[in-house]
Amino acid sequence: MKSTIYTRFVVIVAAGILVACSAASPDDKKAELTKLKQQQADIGKQILKLETEIAKANPDSVTVRAKEVNVTELAARKFDYFVQTQGSVDAEDNIQVSSKAMGVITAVFVKEGDAVSKGQTLAQIDNSVIQRNIEGMRSQLDLANTVFERQKNLWAQKIGTEVQYLQAKTNKESLEKQLESIQEQNSQTRITAPFSGTVDEVTAKIGQNIAPGMPAVRIVNTSNLKLKAKVSEAYVTEIKKGNKVVVSIPELKKEISATVTFVGKSIDPLSRTFPVEVKLPSEANLRPNMTGVIKVIFHTEPNAITVPVNVVQNINNEKVVFVYENDGKNAVARKKVVTVDGVYDNLAQVQGLKAGDKIISFGYQGLNDGQVIKTN
Template sequence: MNTIQKNFLFAGAILLTAVVLQACTDSKGERKAIPNASEPVPVKVMSLEKSTNLTDIKASGQLTTDDETTLSFKSGGVIGAVLVKEGEAVKKGQLLATLDLTELNAQVAQARFSYEKAQRDLQRITNLYRDSVATLEQLQNVQTGLDIAKQQLEAVTFNRTFAEIHAPANGFVLRKFVNAGQVVSTGNPVLVTNGAAKGDWILKVGVSDKQWAEVKNGDKTTVQIDAFPEKTFKGTVLRRSETSDPQTGAFTLELKVENDGVKLAAGMFGSAVIHSGVSVTSWSVPYEAVLDANGNEGFVFVTDDSRTARKQPVTIASFDGRTIRISAGLENASALVIAGSAYLSDRSPIQILK
């Protein structure tokens, strides 16, 4: 070892000694002993008692109505006029939009002319058949031609009738997709309306498959709408979807909301607590006691002998902002560490504070 290396090692030793001495000195410069890892950690504990509670399921979604309807024209064509705007109130039977009728009127006239000609042809062939000039086959063919012309006239007249869109019920226009002059195809959406005037509001929420299985139609719910934070609405589970959303994997619940005369609007965001009636046995613990929570998993420290802490994985059932309900993992524990857990490791000695 050369001189440079010896000097480097010597300097490192001096630096290490200084660090150790500083670690053993308090803020006043007095020597202080390094805490021993075997010393008990002061903790507070609580006794564990299992309780049975009804399951409450929390979910959120948007308001809609049961009769939300997408309106469109049966035939394609050029939009003649859209007579309403988004958010406008409408009455049942009110004219909302029309197609330009030039083409449809021409089709109706053409079909009528064909039908009138078929009538004249039938009359002429009938007279010839009576005079034994026309054959029975000719008479039958003309009769068939008249029937076809009649059906064609009825079809284009029917299409002409559905070149206008009328409000199916009292309500509101939610969305407008087109304006006058646009060309639309058969069935293209033109307007979306609902019957909100009746007050039949529904909150559609998404839940997991496990939560879906715990809910049944008729379960009571408590709903809060973000636009009215001080008010709580009552509701019931109206319907459950029989398949999951292919994009999110969630199941949809439709909750009927009693609006109590409050003016609501489609698309408002709301949250619901569904009282499923399914009982579950669990432990209620302070949220500070659960460490490294991830989804429905976490761990706590428990003690069986009041002298040693044991690290215990647990399953989280719910969290209400103050307490956490543990559904599994505490079956064989008698006391739970609720303060001082951050300084513990598995099998750490503890000192229980009063």
């Protein structure tokens, strides 16, 4: 019977070749070749099916060709459901320090790379006029204090009038407030560091006219970093503050474990995304604006059955995985219909298989249910 099948196959192929050769058009030859290849594949399947059926009915009548496969035994494992996106590193303390007053810069006390502390003077604006006003005001205040003390002593001895005493007191207090106001103006001529950090850029130059709002010095504190990213609105009910996160920084070739510290409440109408933030631990080589890949884990199955996603095949509108079984005489492939719960990291969590099942992880293409197999 096996010989008859092969004879028929040879006749069909030979006839096909004759027909193909007689065709005039190259396109017709290509179409005919495709048809013949399909017929060859179909016949091969029929041969394999008949061999398998004969082997089952009469094992000694035919030697069945076994297909070589690799198998993998399944075990329950932890399986993370996550969303992955790209973000960038940002510093909580990363600002351009500007002046509070208008004037000409007379001194710059820092350069790029300098470490500065909170309140340290970075640059000085010309304050010569204010200094002269302060000196004049102090002279007036000294006189006012002297007059006040004398009026106070005279009033204590009931000499003079209360009005004179009150006028001297009011004049002294008024000059004190004016001096305090001028000293406040003088303090605004100093550009100071709002927090401790490192000078990243100095744009202020001696002789430059500067006004409030103009950048003078950039200070960065890299001990307080975060990663900002955008996540699709499809996960708006899944992502929550406190979710575990794995951040991968390609430039550093390392992964950082963290948690979600902020989840935005609004959806961007253009990108249909919402913002998330992750506080990063202090790392010496982390820099603002570095790119990072963020993986937010929003659900974990502690004992999931997973298979490589590529072994799940669509056959007759069913999700199918082939497993290794032994029917007592031969190792055969058995078709198992499964349900896919989720696909993450090229793994699929499935229902319909159990721990201990041996799935066919290589050579599964083109297998038939009950086909004889052998493992490498």
